[in-house]
Amino acid sequence: DGGITQSPKYLFRKEGQNVTLSCEQNLNHDAMYWYRQDPGQGLRLIYYSQIVNDFQKGDIAEGYSVSREKKESFPLTVTSAQKNPTAFYLCASSENSGRAEFFGPGTRLTVL
Amino acid sequence: QQQVKQSPQSLIVQKGGISIINCAYENTAFDYFPWYQQFPGKGPALLIAIRPDVSEKKEGRFTISFNKSAKQFSLHIMDSQPGDSATYFCAARSNSNYQLIWGAGTKLIIKP
Numbered sequence: 001d002g003g004i005t006q007s008p009k010y011l012f013r014k015e016g017q018n019v020t021l022s023c024e025q026n027l028n029h030d031a032m033y034w035y036r037q038d039p040g041q042g043l044r045l046i047y048y049s050q051i052v053n054d055f056q057k058g059d060i061a062e063g064y065s066v067s068r069e070k071k072e073s074f075p076l077t078v079t080s081a082q083k084n085p086t087a088f089y090l091c092a093s094s095e096n097s098g099r100a101e102f103f104g105p106g107t108r109l110t111v112l
Numbered sequence: 113q114q115q116v117k118q119s120p121q122s123l124i125v126q127k128g129g130i131s132i133i134n135c136a137y138e139n140t141a142f143d144y145f146p147w148y149q150q151f152p153g154k155g156p157a158l159l160i161a162i163r164p165d166v167s168e169k170k171e172g173r174f175t176i177s178f179n180k181s182a183k184q185f186s187l188h189i190m191d192s193q194p195g196d197s198a199t200y201f202c203a204a205r206s207n208s209n210y211q212l213i214w215g216a217g218t219k220l221i222i223k224p
Contacts, residue, residue: 031210042201042216090155100146101212103155
């Protein structure tokens, strides 16, 4: 089955710790994205990558970092510099020539 | 100019009724307008999408109406069912960088 997987589903972190969220896709999509969603709010773009070894900041990149070493993988690291990291994190992918973004099931991060 | 404004923020409709969600945009470089459906704790899923050269697109009970001159588009859900209760997002994609600009979302509740 083709799709996007995110792990873990739930993640708890102590203040001051970095944590990495996994995102893998087997859709052979060139572009991948990370969004943050807060309760009752829309999606805000953190980072996106349109090709391997290249990525761009989105609207709220501060306190986050990414890498794109492989086409199918786009991990997101939430660093201790992120002031308010508790949120629902969504990974998506799309063909660069296409239009639709396909989303993973999300990771809910809670900072204790 | 990059915004997509979505209304209403929340909507309650009786079972069997018509649900209508509206979006407006300013950027004439947008060339693709998808709607996404999101259930609690899940990632958004593409519901239906339209390009600006078409005024209406229908898929089952879901219809997008598009008014290019007014820069507005709307989602109509006919014969609304309790299973349609979800949050709906409109979005618009720029033809220059393929990024989606998201509306803030509409929480739809269908009362039995």
